[in-house]
Amino acid sequence: MQTMTAKEVEALLNEGKAIDIIDVREVDEVAVGKIPGAINIPLGLIEFRMHELDKTKEYIMVCRSGGRSGSASQFLENYGYKVINMTGGMIAWEGKTEKILT
Incomplete structure (x- = not known):
């Protein structure tokens, strides 16, 4: 499984790279704050x-x-998807976050 640190992901976003992020946390966890643009x-x-x-x-x-x-990365890889796991998760994330308005 490919991995990337939170700092590396943040650097890609800061460089303006178009990246696709999937946040697999529960809805109530994501509502507190997620990486901007994450699905x-x-x-x-x-x-x-x-x-x-x-x-x-x-x-x-x-x-x-x-x-x-x-776990999600391994599952999706088994079905032929290209995925990278962000190690450390949101605990390691120091970049911007956005809240979901309900």
Whole structure:
């Protein structure tokens, strides 16, 4: 499984790179703050929503600490998706966040 640190992901965003981020935390966790532009697909729904993802794109998977996103990465890799797990998760994230308005 490919990995990337939170700092490396932040650097890509700061450089203006177009990256696709999937946050696999639960909705209430994401509501507190997520990486700007990240799409929330809770881990328990990955299997049912993976058809929404494009196998030609590369996705950076994010969760609280890197464990759930690691599981999601392995699962999606088994189905031919290109994924990178962000190690350390949101605990390691020092960049900007956005709150979801409900």
